[in-house]
Amino acid sequence: MSFKGKRLISLLLTSMLMVGLLAACGSGSSGNKETASNGNSDGAKAGEQVTVEFWTISLQPTFNDYFDKLIADYEAQNPNVKIDWKDYPYDAVLNKLMTNIAGGDAPDVVNLNTELANQMGTKDALVDFNQELTADQKAAYFPGIYSSTEMNGKGFALPWYTGLPVLFMNKDLVEKAGLDPENPPKTKQELNEWGRQIKEKTGAYGYIFTMEARTLLEENLPFLTEDYKKAAFNTPEVEEYVNENLQLLKDGVIPKDIINYDKQVQYFASEQVAMSLSSSPFINKIKTAAPDVYEKMLAVPSPVGKAGIRYSNTMNIVVPSATSHKKEAVDFAVFVTNAANQLEFSKIANTLPSTVESAKDPFFSENDGTLEGVAKTVSAVSLDKAEDFYIGVESAKDVNQTVTKALQEIYLNGADVKKTLTTAESDVNKILGN
Amino acid sequence: MKKTPFFSRFGKSEASVAWLFMTPGLILLALFVFWPIIYSVPLALTNYSVIGKTEFVGFDNFVKALQDKSFITSLVNSLLYVIVVPFIQIFSILMAILVNSNVKGIKIFRTAYYIPVVTSMVAVALIWGWLLNQNGVINYVLSSVGLMQEKITWLSNKDTALWTLMFITMWKGLGYYMMIYLAGLQSIPKDLVEAAMIDGANRAQTIRKITIPLLKPYVFFCTLISLMAAIRVFDEVFILTMGGPGDATLTSSLYIYQQGFQQFNFGYSSALGLIVSVMIAALSIVIFRFNRKGGVNPY
Numbered sequence: 001m002s003f004k005g006k007r008l009i010s011l012l013l014t015s016m017l018m019v020g021l022l023a024a025c026g027s028g029s030s031g032n033k034e035t036a037s038n039g040n041s042d043g044a045k046a047g048e049q050v051t052v053e054f055w056t057i058s059l060q061p062t063f064n065d066y067f068d069k070l071i072a073d074y075e076a077q078n079p080n081v082k083i084d085w086k087d088y089p090y091d092a093v094l095n096k097l098m099t100n101i102a103g104g105d106a107p108d109v110v111n112l113n114t115e116l117a118n119q120m121g122t123k124d125a126l127v128d129f130n131q132e133l134t135a136d137q138k139a140a141y142f143p144g145i146y147s148s149t150e151m152n153g154k155g156f157a158l159p160w161y162t163g164l165p166v167l168f169m170n171k172d173l174v175e176k177a178g179l180d181p182e183n184p185p186k187t188k189q190e191l192n193e194w195g196r197q198i199k200e201k202t203g204a205y206g207y208i209f210t211m212e213a214r215t216l217l218e219e220n221l222p223f224l225t226e227d228y229k230k231a232a233f234n235t236p237e238v239e240e241y242v243n244e245n246l247q248l249l250k251d252g253v254i255p256k257d258i259i260n261y262d263k264q265v266q267y268f269a270s271e272q273v274a275m276s277l278s279s280s281p282f283i284n285k286i287k288t289a290a291p292d293v294y295e296k297m298l299a300v301p302s303p304v305g306k307a308g309i310r311y312s313n314t315m316n317i318v319v320p321s322a323t324s325h326k327k328e329a330v331d332f333a334v335f336v337t338n339a340a341n342q343l344e345f346s347k348i349a350n351t352l353p354s355t356v357e358s359a360k361d362p363f364f365s366e367n368d369g370t371l372e373g374v375a376k377t378v379s380a381v382s383l384d385k386a387e388d389f390y391i392g393v394e395s396a397k398d399v400n401q402t403v404t405k406a407l408q409e410i411y412l413n414g415a416d417v418k419k420t421l422t423t424a425e426s427d428v429n430k431i432l433g434n
Numbered sequence: 435m436k437k438t439p440f441f442s443r444f445g446k447s448e449a450s451v452a453w454l455f456m457t458p459g460l461i462l463l464a465l466f467v468f469w470p471i472i473y474s475v476p477l478a479l480t481n482y483s484v485i486g487k488t489e490f491v492g493f494d495n496f497v498k499a500l501q502d503k504s505f506i507t508s509l510v511n512s513l514l515y516v517i518v519v520p521f522i523q524i525f526s527i528l529m530a531i532l533v534n535s536n537v538k539g540i541k542i543f544r545t546a547y548y549i550p551v552v553t554s555m556v557a558v559a560l561i562w563g564w565l566l567n568q569n570g571v572i573n574y575v576l577s578s579v580g581l582m583q584e585k586i587t588w589l590s591n592k593d594t595a596l597w598t599l600m601f602i603t604m605w606k607g608l609g610y611y612m613m614i615y616l617a618g619l620q621s622i623p624k625d626l627v628e629a630a631m632i633d634g635a636n637r638a639q640t641i642r643k644i645t646i647p648l649l650k651p652y653v654f655f656c657t658l659i660s661l662m663a664a665i666r667v668f669d670e671v672f673i674l675t676m677g678g679p680g681d682a683t684l685t686s687s688l689y690i691y692q693q694g695f696q697q698f699n700f701g702y703s704s705a706l707g708l709i710v711s712v713m714i715a716a717l718s719i720v721i722f723r724f725n726r727k728g729g730v731n732p733y
Contacts, residue, residue: 094695098484098485098698101484102484119698120485123483123485123486123698124485124486125485125486255587256568258590258675258678258679266564270569272569397696398697405678405680405681408678408679408680409592412587412590412591412592412679412680413679413682415680427503
């Protein structure tokens with residue numbers, strides 16, 4: 001290549017680098033300007049036609065009929081608003097949302113789970129519903145679930161459909177162990193005793209245990225200090241609890257494995273485990289994977305730890321602050337999550353509602369005796385006390401991951417309990433800014 | 435020869451045809467590879483997170499990286515993954531020599547060995563996940579022949595998880611490198627081997643003195659490619675262990691992904707990406723230094 005050619009290419013590369021530098025440093029200010037101007041706008045002027053982009057997670061095509069009707073009803077009541085419904089798979093929704101926000105093309109109403117909603121909310125990327133909703137509108141939702149996405153006085157999301165854990169049992173294995181399925185375990189302690197007996201008599205694992213940070217909170221063990229400024233889990237009580245679990249692992253009561261959802265299905269479907277804590281969609285998974293095991297399945301209320309909490313898994317509706325139609329978006333979000341629409345959705349999707357009125361419907365207290373029906377009624381019992389697992393700090397995900405990794409180190413890698421908890425404590429303190 | 439200016443050469447020589455063919459590819463590369471790489475340099479100096487305010491933070495991200503225990507662990511794991519490289523090369527050369535013979539039906543073997551390469555990593559990972567289950571086929575076989583007392587959870591045990599993933603990577607990649615070596619073997623002129631045989635060389639001597647030296651450019655290419663792939667390993671880790679148990683299989687690519695696309699710390703993840711890129715470049719230079727000669731046409 002000639003000298004001139006080389007010079008030209010170097011010039012091109014340098015200018016690209018400069019443009020990159022300028023663009024990166026400038027992107028913050030331009031993005032903020034846009035957010036600010038959008039944030040100030042109260043939506044379209046009266047009578048002006050607006051299109052509200054509505055994103056859901058993995059609901060098409062199963063629930064097309066429900067949403068077509070919902071959208072048609074809303075559009076009939078609000079002739080100036082057109083709803084543009086799009087659906088994305090769970091794994092893609094966040095990346096797509098980030099890309100659209102970065103590209104200045106944010107959707108107006110989005111379906112997110114509690115963790116993602118909080119993650120975005122703490123970065124000021126979501127509209128504050130505490131500002132937008134009246135006291136009556138807010139009171140429509142179960143307070144525990146609504147507050148799962150509240151921080152520093154801001155409400156990041158409107159709760160939508162939810163799920164609560166149910167204990168699924170393999171009737172054959174439980175009876176083979178000489179236990180009475182009519183009188184299931186009510187506490188974690190009883191669950192452990194059942195597990196031991198099942199292991200002894202049948203050889204199968206007792207139950208599946210997720211080695212996550214939330215297990216500490218379920219047992220009412222200290223986690224963070226009250227002001228959320230420091231880690232509080234490095235105590236003899238936590239050590240004792242961890243040691244109890246180590247003994248259960250050693251005795252084969254719980255499998256020594258990292259259990260994600262798919263593995264949970266595998267273990268239960270292949271009858272390697274007798275009991276599993278999960279929510280209603282688990283039934284369908286087992287029905288597909290092992291129809292004969294499905295026939296032996298029983299659903300009972302999930303046993304609780306010392307805290308008496310059953311964590312819900314809620315899907316929420318959020319409005320990104322970059323929306324151009326805040327008023328219409330908030331209005332539509334309230335419409336989607338109102339009691340009547342939630343009730344109707346729960347009936348077709350076999351989920352639980354997060355609104356107080358819809359939960360009073362006999363649909364949630366009566367069942368037809370099928371496994372699906374029983375699972376629904378036993379899970380709906382504790383709706384009023386439900387809350388999603390969430391540590392109320394901005395860096396919740398990092399804190400959660402650090403503690404979960406430390407617990408995995410102890411349970412699976414045989415790390416020293418005291419030493420690992422001390423390291424995790426200092427790591428969490430660092431994350432929390434100490 | 436008279437020098438012609440850079441652009442005026444277009445249309446006057448064969449080069450113009452070459453440029454014509456290369457341009458679409460170059461445009462795509464520039465847009466989707468070179469531009470993001472260049473853009474990550476300024477990004478690494480900011481706290482860019484798509485949402486929220488972006489500020490210039492200087493070299494803070496790089497300083498943070500050097501103090502980040504998880505990142506250091508991920509780098510160590512990625513470097514450990516390089517152990518795969520010599521094994522994959524040796525086994526694929528041996529396989530190439532085997533399938534280079536004129537045995538009847540050899541094409542079936544070539545195809546069979548190549549199947550893992552064209553199989554989706556997701557499918558491969560799921561199948562291996564099943565096989566390696568605590569009550570899976572592998573544990574069953576090993577314990578029934580008496581090689582194992584206690585069943586191992588291959589992917590949930592910190593002592594075995596990384597090695598198991600490395601084995602899966604090797605299993606999947608062997609066919610690809612075998613094909614390249616096979617092409618290399620078939621490019622070696624037969625007369626060289628025949629001449630050596632006439633001069634009294636035996637089979638082992640021809641392999642050592644002729645085949646291996648002439649394969650050197652292929653070894654160089656394959657080593658470089660597999661080294662880069664080993665350091666950047668992502669798919670199998672993402673699907674099978676997500677970096678666990680603890681941080682036992684956390685590799686640098688997975689950590690960079692987690693920081694960028696799960697935690698939205700794009701500034702920080704760009705800085706991590708640059709550090710890993712510099713490391714890969716340094717290792718590649720080392721390989722270049724050691725592999726300059728060899729081949730039918732030494733270069």
